[in-house]
Amino acid sequence: MAAQNFWTIYDNSGGENDSMIWIIGIGILSGMISGMGIGGGTILIPVLLFLQDMTQQQAQGINLIYFVPTALIAIFTHIKNKKVELKIVKPITLVGLLGAAAGAFLAVKMDASLLRKFFGGFLLIMGLSELYKSKNKKAEGSKKRMNEIQFANVKAEFQKADLEGKIRIYVTTEGLSTKQYKELLGMYPIGQLDELEKALT
Numbered sequence: 066m067a068a069q070n071f072w073t074i075y076d077n078s079g080g081e082n083d084s085m086i087w088i089i090g091i092g093i094l095s096g097m098i099s100g101m102g103i104g105g106g107t108i109l110i111p112v113l114l115f116l117q118d119m120t121q122q123q124a125q126g127i128n129l130i131y132f133v134p135t136a137l138i139a140i141f142t143h144i145k146n147k148k149v150e151l152k153i154v155k156p157i158t159l160v161g162l163l164g165a166a167a168g169a170f171l172a173v174k175m176d177a178s179l180l181r182k183f184f185g186g187f188l189l190i191m192g193l194s195e196l197y198k199s200k201n202k203k204a205e206g207s208k209k210r211m212n213e214i215q216f217a218n219v220k221a222e223f224q225k226a227d228l229e230g231k232i233r234i235y236v237t238t239e240g241l242s243t244k245q246y247k248e249l250l251g252m253y254p255i256g257q258l259d260e261l262e263k264a265l266t
Contacts, residue, residue: 087116092131099135106132107188120177121184211240223249228257232264 095105106128113124
């Protein structure tokens with residue numbers, strides 16, 4: 066019923082509140098992202114700049130005010146679920162306050178167009194960094210993954226090797242799954258497990 070009334074009002078207004086509807090939607094989305102600890106400002110600030118006639122400083126100021134209540138709710142939720150290392154919070158917060166003061170001073174003194182370029186450059190660098198990390202992780206994962214044929218060769222070498230060779234293969238071979246590690250361990254002489262334990266520590 067509430068949704069129906071909302072769209073009735075919207076239709077009667079002739080669609081003049083189109084930008085406000087977008088802002089409400091983006092506000093909800095950026096709030097969800099803020100709650101996840103990712104940073105809702107990366108979405109909220111560009112939307113405010115594109116949909117509203119305001120400067121970069123004004124958009125960032127709105128983002129800071131918006132951040133306070135959303136952050137408080139997110140903090141409460143994360144602390145309640147014991148997902149916050151309180152020992153680390155204090156020093157990071159103290160240093161962060163100094164950085165925030167310096168950043169706010171620079172932001173209000175800086176030209177709006179230059180600040181917008183800095184913000185855009187920051188988003189670009191962060192995006193490229195995440196793409197690079199993701200690509201590297203996929204490449205590392207594909208390199209380390211050992212198929213059944215490779216593992217069969219490792220097992221054959223493991224069976225033929227002496228005690229020192231078995232320990233070397235067990236400790237240095239990369240790409241083994243937990244199941245494969247356990248299988249090799251089952252082939253290791255039980256009476257010499259103390260030697261393997263020394264090598265692993």
